[in-house]
Amino acid sequence: MIGLVAVTAAGRAAAARLAATWPGETRGYGRPAARAVPAAWAECDGLVCFLAAGVVIRLIAPLLGSKAADPAVVCVDEARRHAVALTGGHAGGANELALRVADVLGAEPVVTTATDAAGLPGLDTLGWPAEGAVAAVSRALLDGEPVALECDQVWPLPPLPARPGARARHRIVVTDRVVPADGRTVLLRPPSLVAGVGASRGVTAAEVLRLVDAALAEAGLSAASVTALATVDAKAGEPGLVAAARRRGWPLIAHPASRLARVAVPNPGLAALAAVGTPSVAEAAALASADELAVPKRKSAMATAAIGRIRPRGRLCLVGLGPGARDLLTPRALAELRRASVVVGLDQYLGRVAGLLRPGTRVLASGLGDERARAQAALAHARQGHAVALVSSGDAGVYAMAAPALELADASIDVVVVPGISASLAAAALLGAPLGHDHAVISLSDLHTPWEVIERRVAAAAASDLVTVFYNPRSRARDWQLRAALDILARHRPPATPVGIVRNAFRDGQRVILTTLADADPGEADMLSVILVGAAATTVVAGRMVTPRGHP
Secondary structure (H helix, E strand, O other), X not given: OEEEEEOOHHHHHHHHHHHHHOOOOEEEEOOOHHHHHHHHHHHOXXXXXXXXXXXXXXXXXXXXXXXXXXXXXXXXXXXXXXEXXXXXXXXXXXXXXXXXXXXXXXXXXXXXXXXXXXXXXXXXXXXXOEEEOHHHHXXXXXXXXXXEEEEOOOOOOOOOOOEEOOOOOEEEEEOOEXXXXXXXXXXEOOOOEEEEEEEOOOOOHHHHHHXXXXXXXXXXXXXXXXXXXXXXXXXXXXXXXXHHHHHHOXXXXXXXXXXXXXXXXXXXXXXXXXXXXXXXXXXXXXXXXXXXEEEEXXXXXXEEEEEEEOOOOOEEEEEEOEOOOHHHOXXXXXXXXXXXXXXXXXXXXXXXXXXXXXXXXXXXXXXXXXXXXXXXXXXXXXXXXXXXXXXXXXXOOOOOOHHHHHHHOOOOOXXXXXXXXXXXXXXXXXXXXXXXXXXXXXXXXXXXXXXXHHHHHHHHHHHOOOEEEEEOOOOOOOOOHXXXXXXXXXXXXXXXXXXXXXXXXXXXXXXXXXXXXXXXXXXXXXXXXXXXXXXXXXXXXXXXXXXXXXXX
């Protein structure tokens, strides 16, 4: 719940806008501020205060406890120019709240947390438990001091300006093992362990957790890396197991007995087979939820426990950058670029987003050429366990890098696709609404497709009366295909059919030409252009190309 504290007319108007945008998520507080702020502090997870920062600081000062428990506080000025994350930047979520407020109100977000301001990921905001000297190591990173990175295995972390094997006073250690640490070390706990548990009826949560903790301690493993409790479906409702999982904040995974019975384990038992239909619960459940057995079965009076280990999986994100304008890059694409430790792409595309990448990001840029080699490079780093972003202009799935990458990708990595505004949509927006009805998109490049096939597709689009979009219309080596394609369309459409030629949509050098099928000049187009040819119903209204949604 987000508390909205507003005491002026302008503040109340802005608060009402947030409340309308976030239905069911806000609670309003009015004057006097001296009572409203403490009330919101006690009742809400975050506060948005339409008050002077000094007033808010004085009111919350007596209420501050710890950053782990205090709500987020964001201040918005009377003119709604700035949304300032005042307290709880990371732990309380004030930085994120400031961004959300700014997005709704059209304000400028201001985050004062040092790592965010410097573009570094906060060590305590990676979604993993962080133990030890978080503040000291973060300060070393901010000051540019050498920080050593020590990892048992490669995990898909965001870029960190720390280096393996570096001689440094400060360390970041990524491990699920219990290791000694000092006042200059941060331990990051990866989500690598699953506790498989079998239990008799009536087992207590305390017995389950004692057994799991003992199994972990025996192997020198950290409970902070446990991601789930796993068991057989017959025990999914056992109160002691449910309570144990809830107490630690672990999800409870229940596998069918038939699934567990097929898992090869080192210590099967007849008792479990007779009771729940599988010769193993603890070991089989651990292995069914993980990749290998880290700790074999251990027993107590009423429970069994085993620990499975999950091997890291690299992550490949296929990111569409849109047509090129910074404000047409989606927030999700931006987040993925900043999450990736390795970014791969065409040099001219990477140049557009270089300033958005976090310090320490490894950039693999290449010139025009072999898309397959670019995809292979991205996949190689993902298979090593890294978080990789492979970028494309427009949408990654439209004549871009998603197809060659996914043709080569296997199940050993996680793959995410982030859509972008395609060149056809960008060009259409500049022309008006030419894609208001059915349309076809065809590339005129015969580099991957024989011209005979392209010609048949153009003829089919022409005969079907589809608005037709041409990608890759003309290059120095291919200067006749666009004229040939327009001639095919001209056999089925009147000479006055609207045609749009858009070059460098939403980029420097943008040019938009609205002409007709009879007057269209192929010489106006190149590889940076998109051509849109209207259907029979397409018309021009007030200088804009429009295809009605239905035929008269």
